[in-house]
Amino acid sequence: MTAQTLDGKAVAATIKSELRERVDALRARGITPGLGTILVGDDPASRWYVGAKHKDCAEIGIESIRIDLPADASQAEVEAAVDQLNADPACTLYIVQLPLPKGLDENAVIGRIDPAKDADGLHPTNLGWLVLGKAAPLPCTPRGILELLRRHEVEIAGRHAVVVGRGITVGRPMGLLLTRRSENATVTLCHTGTQDLAAEVRRADIVIAAAGVPGIITGDMVKPGAALLDVGVSRDEDGKIVGDLAPDVWETAGWVTPNPGGVGPMTRAMLLSNVVDFSEAQAEDAG
Numbered sequence: 418m419t420a421q422t423l424d425g426k427a428v429a430a431t432i433k434s435e436l437r438e439r440v441d442a443l444r445a446r447g448i449t450p451g452l453g454t455i456l457v458g459d460d461p462a463s464r465w466y467v468g469a470k471h472k473d474c475a476e477i478g479i480e481s482i483r484i485d486l487p488a489d490a491s492q493a494e495v496e497a498a499v500d501q502l503n504a505d506p507a508c509t510l511y512i513v514q515l516p517l518p519k520g521l522d523e524n525a526v527i528g529r530i531d532p533a534k535d536a537d538g539l540h541p542t543n544l545g546w547l548v549l550g551k552a553a554p555l556p557c558t559p560r561g562i563l564e565l566l567r568r569h570e571v572e573i574a575g576r577h578a579v580v581v582g583r584g585i586t587v588g589r590p591m592g593l594l595l596t597r598r599s600e601n602a603t604v605t606l607c608h609t610g611t612q613d614l615a616a617e618v619r620r621a622d623i624v625i626a627a628a629g630v631p632g633i634i635t636g637d638m639v640k641p642g643a644a645l646l647d648v649g650v651s652r653d654e655d656g657k658i659v660g661d662l663a664p665d666v667w668e669t670a671g672w673v674t675p676n677p678g679g680v681g682p683m684t685r686a687m688l689l690s691n692v693v694d695f696s697e698a699q700a701e702d703a704g
């Protein structure tokens with residue numbers, strides 16, 4: 418038996434063409450959505466991600482504003498860039514690419530973002546709204562994972578989901594999203610302190626592997642037919658992506674994301690969705 422593909426690349430392309438139409442409609446009304454990015458340092462993966470986000474924007478007709486700072490930028494310089502985008506009317510929403518170089522206070526930077534301009538949904542106010550159940554921009558990777566499951570008609574309600582990893586961009590918000598009334602999954606959140614990871618994963622209908630440990634989920638841990646989502650982006654010596662799923666999971670699972678070509682493109686598509694959703698809401702408010 419071999420699993421079916423949760424095709425993030427294809428679904429992201431569909432979402433982008435849907436977004437392009439919505440952007441065209443906004444532009445016809447004189448509104449051009451804009452996405453800003455702040456990148457600090459020259460980590461090659463981070464540069465690639467940010468470059469890809471600007472290309473995505475160009476493809477669907479969104480304006481993009483890019484601020485790149487050197488690796489030795491001070492806290493004050495990074496915060497000045499945040500203030501600049503907070504004040505820029507052409508910038509609808511923006512992200513600060515994470516992780517920031519060592520020595521910078523990441524929470525202080527995220528906390529300084531205007532919560533109304535937070536494309537990642539990672540500002541404490543927006544994470545708070547997620548806990549309280551009010552609409553706010555959602556973290557892109559967890560939102561992309563839900564969208565990918567929905568578009569392949571993988572059942573979520575009543576299912577047991579195991580999230581591996583408790584990071585702020587994926588694991589922690591993923592558990593919050595899956596347990597909303599609208600998703601209605603039961604969630605086990607695993608992490609490095611989990612005593613018997615294999616036993617937890619074996620019970621899962623849906624596994625979100627976001628530990629950043631190459632191959633941590635192996636075929637013997639997988640319940641037959643389960644849906645597996647690979648968030649891992651470790652690199653081998655040649656710079657090739659190595660995910661959290663071992664290749665043998667395909668033999669037992671029902672659905673698997675390729676990596677690359679799975680969760681990554683969906684993350685980028687949801688970033689664009691957050692911008693377009695917000696622009697439309699703003700246009701409605703303005704009449």
Ligand SMILES: Nc1nc(=O)c2c([nH]1)NC[C@@H]1CN(c3ccc(C(=O)N[C@@H](CCC(=O)O)C(=O)O)cc3)C=[N+]21
Pocket residue numbers: 465466469512513514515516537557558650658676677678679680681682684685
């Ligand atoms: N503030 C912030 N927001 C983020 O959303 C954010 C971040 N910081 N820091 C880093 C992570 C990682 N991330 C990815 C985005 C796209 C791909 C992606 O598109 N990958 C492609 C190709 C990857 C390749 O081949 O190198 C794929 O999976 O097919 C991957 C990973 C966003 N992140």
